Amino acid sequence: DAVMTQSPLSLPVTLGQPASISCRSSQSLVYSDGNTYLNWFQQRPGQSPRRLIYNLSNRDSGVPDRFSGSGSGTDFTLKISRVEAEDVGVYYCMQHTHWPHTFGQGTKLEI
């Protein structure tokens, strides 16, 4: 299985400052079609997860452009250019290149 390792697990941030979350996979996430099937999710307290980024770097509809995804192969990053209060929650990376699909442990972002 592709093991997804996120860091840090806890991320204290200051409003208006940037934030970055790392996600590493135990296997390359490049599929045979050349795509990298790595998604990022946000889960606010008491809510269902919400997808922010799909297939490495594509922002979902309605997601603010302060969120961006990047990386390649086995190393990936979610960046928030300027943290806002509504960004508080837990962030997960998830790979769907290999079966079974697997999530990272989650990174708790707090102000």
Next chain:
Amino acid sequence: EVQLVESGGGLVQPGGSLRLSCAASGFTFSSFWMGWVRQAPGKGLEWVAHINKDGSAVYYVDSVKGRFTISRDNAQKSLHLKINSLRVEETAVYYCESDGGRQWGQGTLVTVSS
């Protein structure tokens, strides 16, 4: 408006069974892969199962193989998860999701306890 609404959760004894359902609306259900993801209390997300558009291919995490069965009814726009031989550690909120996590339901709580 796209909606996924789960049902069927509840309290069940260890070794018991449940059938979870997910009713979809607001999108062309038959055009998307669907899946189940669970979250134990205070824990992270765990992918459980997936099914392709016409139900001809299914995938499971190893820990549930042989006990969980995912299925879909495209005419009724519904997704199901039959869960047998439940274990205490499988107490969790079970979410249905579509299209690689683009849409999620609100979840249904399954509590396994004697």
